[in-house]
Each structure stands twice: as structure tokens, then as C-alpha cells.
Amino acid sequence: MQLAILSWDALDERSWPGVSDMEPADVxxxxxxxxTRVITPRGSTAVSGLELMTALRPPTRxxxxPTTGNWVSGHNPGSLGTEPMDPAPPEATPEHPVVVDSGWSGGFLNEEAYQWVRPVDLLADEECTLPYVVGxxxxxxxxxxxxRLVVGLSEPDHFRAPTFNPKIPGSWLVDLSPVEVDPRLPxxxxxDGVRPTGPAWYQTHTVAYAQELGYNVAPLEAYLRRETGAYLDPxxxxxxxxxxxTLADLGVTKDLMDVEFLAAMERHKDADxxxxxxxxxxxxxxxxxxxxLRERPQGKRYQEGERWPALQRPTWRPDIRAAVISKARVNMHRKLTNMVKMTGLYPLAVLSDCVVYPSPGASPLDFLPYxxxxxxxxxxxxxxxxxxxxKLEGVQPMLWAVDxxxxxxNPARHIKGGDAVLDEGE
Incomplete structure (x- = not known):
């Protein structure tokens, strides 16, 4: 039996907005x-997200x-198995035992969501005369x-000066500082959208994107996984x-024209x-x-180098988290670049999955390419x-954004009218 004791904050307001004040039938x-649609909630939504991964890819089957003919518990291919797995040192967090015990000082992956604002001196006069910014x-x-994200399922193996292969998930030490990118883009x-200054660790998707941009990547070393699979697909x-x-239940369906979609999104929270x-x-x-997937240690008593409870889970996999965020950030940059080609517009700011553009009108319809x-x-x-x-995040005057x-x-943090939470998968 599951109990949700609302007076004990069982339903966090950030994840379950308004639910603690609802009538029992609505709760x-x-x-x-x-x-029904996700999973029976146990603990926070974050815990439910992790539980769902395991439920859909159980570690055993x-x-x-062959000798006795008896049915026994065996490894389920495509799962993360039953035993926790240590990451490669650059994939770990600084307090992780693989870092502390080895004295690792070779740097870390920094595959995080965007927090970027275009330098003000790179704003053109024509942009500043546009009346609005649209998020x-x-x-x-x-x-x-x-x-369809292919991730590593086995332990990382170390390679020196490997040939880059975009199909192999892992972490690559490579110098991407020579790659030329328009300074009006991150x-x-x-x-942070700042150009790298030398060799650093990157997840496969990031390096593959450098290759896509025409750069001849030459990794110095890498930690790669031989066994791979689309673990997160289900x-x-x-x-x-x-x-x-759920959006469809709120009146936002796939068949809507863009004007109708914007109108439906404006009222969807009030619908139900x-x-x-x-x-x-x-x-x-x-x-x-x-x-x-990369839960950090908690509590004042924790000391660097100690194992913390999350490390006992096969689902403590910072490399998988890095793969997701790397792919999301690359997807964002690809769209930003395509927008320049199609509209000539450059973003003013990006925060995770929110991007702010200058616009001649107060709607995305005024600048999106059709x-x-x-x-x-x-x-x-x-x-x-x-x-x-x-979807539309918010609209503000251009002067507000420049100020x-x-x-x-970062105007992307505030364009909704409040202070946006940075969703960085933490």
C-alpha cells in the first residue's frame, strides 16, 4: 500500500504544483x-524517474x-545489471573514490546545460531597435x-590517442579550441558558451558535433565502453x-495549427x-x-573519498547523464545555427532549454521560419x-532584455516573469 501524507510534504510543490491544496478526490x-501513465510514485518524482528506468529495463530475467534445465535468474541484456559500476575518473565527481584514491588530476567532463548570454557589445543596432524579445x-x-540514445553498458576501457568514432559512447580528451564558431552564438x-582554451573531456555527442562542423578531431585519450545499447528508449x-x-487532456493536441497551439498553451493550466x-x-x-544518474553526497558529515549511498545503485551513471545533456545541448546549437541560416536572427541568451530571440512582434509567429x-x-x-x-516561454520589451x-x-531566466529554475539534471 502506498501512502501520500500531504502534511508531511509528500507532494513537493515544485513537482506537484497545487496538489496539496486540492480536494481529496482530485489528489x-x-x-x-x-x-497509470508513468509509475506508482514512491518518494520524489526524481526517484520515480529512476525507478521507471529500472522497471522498464529490469536487471535480470x-x-x-543448460545443465539442469532449471529456470534461474540471469542478466537481462540491455539493462544496467545488478551491480554498481565505477565511472572513469573524468566522468566522476571530484569527491568520488575513483578520483580521490587515484589522485586523478586530469580534469572532468563538463557536459551541462547552457547558461549563456550574448556579450552586449555584440548586439547590432538593428536588433536593439526591434521592440520585443520572445522566449x-x-x-x-x-x-x-x-x-535512440546509445549509451555504454559495460565498464569503461582506457585508450591513448584513439581514432574518434561517433558511434562509441564514452569520454574523449580532445582540443576543440580551434573550432571557429560565430561569436554571436554560444x-x-x-x-557557458565560451570557446574552449585547450584540451578538455567531452562526451561523444559533443565531439561528433565538432566533426559535423568540419573539424578534424584528434583525441589524446578516451574512456570508452565496448558494450552499448539504447538503455533509455523504453x-x-x-x-x-x-x-x-496529458497535454492532449488539457486541450493541446498534435493537430493544432501554430496559432491554435499558442492559444491552447496559454489556457491549458486553467483547463484542468x-x-x-x-x-x-x-x-x-x-x-x-x-x-x-549523478546524485551527489548529502549531509555535513560526508568526507571526500567516502562512498555515499547512491553509489550502490547500478543506476548511478554520470556518463549516461552526460550523454543526455551533451546531445540536448548539441541539438540546441544545431537549431540556433539553422535559425541564423533561415532567418538571420541570433539569440540573446540561452538557459538550459529556453532561448530568447529579438522579435519584431510579440509572438513566435513573428520570427520563426515558415x-x-x-x-x-x-x-x-x-x-x-x-x-x-x-512553446512560448514569455515576451518582454527589448529594452528590458538589454538592461x-x-x-x-540572463534574460532567459526571467522572461517568464519570475526567476526560472535552471533545469540541469541535478
Missing amino acids: ARVLAVYA ATQD LDLNTAFLAAAA SPFTP WHDRLKTAYVD PAMAAVLAAIKATVKGGIGK AASGKPQPGGFRLGPTPGLA LMEQGY
């Missing part, structure tokens, strides 16, 4: 829909012993990145269906607060689940209700 409905938010960008290789498929179905809470919980499940037929141009940002497509940028703030 029951919220939890029932979530349990029944196998027949676009990509629906569950991490979930979209998890689709660097695709760093979370997790992605279930959560995508849950997200799309209970289903809106389910939608929020699904989004929190995605981000929390990815974050749990074909003569009225259909959205592929490759750039497109409006829609499925993971990876965009924030001059003060060193």
Missing part, C-alpha cells in the same frame, strides 16, 4: 493518472540453466535527447506518451488543474530521473506539443 485523480522553451529537451562545447517512449497524452499538475510531475520525473505554404521550416525551432518542439544583459543577468 487521488492526480496520483492515479500519474501511476529468467534464463534456463521559446523546448518541451522536455532532455527527454527528446534520450530518444560555443557548442561548453555550458523510458523515453513511456514518458513521451505520458506527456503528449489536476491534469496540469500531472503534466508538471511528468516533466519533473524526466529532469529528476536524469539528475539522479515556408511559402505556411508550413514550419524543418531544422529550426518549431512550435508543437511533443518533446523537442517549442538585464548589461547588468550581467
Whole structure:
């Protein structure tokens, strides 16, 4: 039996907005829909996200012993197995035993979501005369990145001066500083969008993107995994269906024209607060689940080098988290680049899955690329209700954005009208 004791904050307001104040019947409905579409919630949405991964890729399955003919528990191919696995040193966190015990000082992966603001001196006069800035938010960008994502399933092996292979998941030490990128765009290789200054560790997707941009990558070393698989596929498929179905219950369906979609999104939270809470919980499940793959130690008594409880899980896999975020950031940069080609517009700021553009009007329809037929141009940002497509995050005056940028703030954080939470999968 599952109990949700609301007075004990069983349903965190950030993940289950408004639920603790609902009538009992509505609370029951919220939890029932979530349990049906996602998983029976146990603990936080982050825990549920992790539990769902294991439930959909169980570590064991029944196998027949060839000698006795008896059915026994055996490894389930494609799963993470039953035993925890240490990461390669550059994939670990600084306090991890593989780092502390080895004295590792070779640097770490820094595959995180974007936090970038264009330098104010790179704003053109024509941009500053546009009246508005419009924020676009990509629906569950991490979930979209998890689709068909090949990750490592076995332990990392160390290689020196390997030939880069974009099909092998892992971490590569490579110098991407020579790659030329328009300074009006963030660097695709760093979370702060600043050009790298020398060799650093990157996940496969980041290095593959450098190759896609025409750079001849020459890794100095790498930690790679021989056994691979699309571990997150069933997790992605279930959560995508849950997200799309719940949005549809709120009146936001796939068949809407862009104008209708924007109108439906504007009123969807008021259509049914209970289903809106389910939608929020699904989004929190995605981000929390990815974050749990690299759960850090908690508590004041923790000392560097000690193993903490999360390390006992086969699902403590910072390399998988890095793969998701790397792919999401590369996807974002590819869209930013395509937008320049199609519209000539450059972003003012990016925060995780939110991007802010200067606009001649107060709607995304005023600057997004459309074909003569009225259909959205592929490759750039497109409006829609499925993971990876965009919705309106907010609209503000251009002067508001420039003022924030001059003060060193990120307009993408505030364009909704408050202070956005950086969803970095932590």
C-alpha cells in the first residue's frame, strides 16, 4: 500500500504544483493518472524517474540453466545489471573514490546545460531597435535527447590517442579550441558558451558535433565502453506518451495549427488543474530521473573519498547523464545555427532549454521560419506539443532584455516573469 501524507510534504510543490491544496478526490485523480501513465510514485518524482528506468529495463530475467534445465535468474541484456559500476575518473565527481584514491588530476567532463548570454557589445543596432524579445522553451529537451540514445553498458576501457568514432559512447580528451564558431552564438562545447582554451573531456555527442562542423578531431585519450545499447528508449517512449497524452487532456493536441497551439498553451493550466499538475510531475520525473544518474553526497558529515549511498545503485551513471545533456545541448546549437541560416536572427541568451530571440512582434509567429505554404521550416525551432518542439516561454520589451544583459543577468531566466529554475539534471 502506498501512502501520500500531504502534511508531511509528500507532494513537493515544485513537482506537484497545487496538489496539496486540492480536494481529496482530485489528489487521488492526480496520483492515479500519474501511476497509470508513468509509475506508482514512491518518494520524489526524481526517484520515480529512476525507478521507471529500472522497471522498464529490469536487471535480470529468467534464463534456463543448460545443465539442469532449471529456470534461474540471469542478466537481462540491455539493462544496467545488478551491480554498481565505477565511472572513469573524468566522468566522476571530484569527491568520488575513483578520483580521490587515484589522485586523478586530469580534469572532468563538463557536459551541462547552457547558461549563456550574448556579450552586449555584440548586439547590432538593428536588433536593439526591434521592440520585443520572445522566449521559446523546448518541451522536455532532455527527454527528446534520450530518444535512440546509445549509451555504454559495460565498464569503461582506457585508450591513448584513439581514432574518434561517433558511434562509441564514452569520454574523449580532445582540443576543440580551434573550432571557429560565430561569436554571436554560444560555443557548442561548453555550458557557458565560451570557446574552449585547450584540451578538455567531452562526451561523444559533443565531439561528433565538432566533426559535423568540419573539424578534424584528434583525441589524446578516451574512456570508452565496448558494450552499448539504447538503455533509455523504453523510458523515453513511456514518458513521451505520458506527456503528449496529458497535454492532449488539457486541450493541446498534435493537430493544432501554430496559432491554435499558442492559444491552447496559454489556457491549458486553467483547463484542468489536476491534469496540469500531472503534466508538471511528468516533466519533473524526466529532469529528476536524469539528475539522479549523478546524485551527489548529502549531509555535513560526508568526507571526500567516502562512498555515499547512491553509489550502490547500478543506476548511478554520470556518463549516461552526460550523454543526455551533451546531445540536448548539441541539438540546441544545431537549431540556433539553422535559425541564423533561415532567418538571420541570433539569440540573446540561452538557459538550459529556453532561448530568447529579438522579435519584431510579440509572438513566435513573428520570427520563426515558415515556408511559402505556411508550413514550419524543418531544422529550426518549431512550435508543437511533443518533446523537442517549442512553446512560448514569455515576451518582454527589448529594452528590458538589454538592461538585464548589461547588468550581467540572463534574460532567459526571467522572461517568464519570475526567476526560472535552471533545469540541469541535478
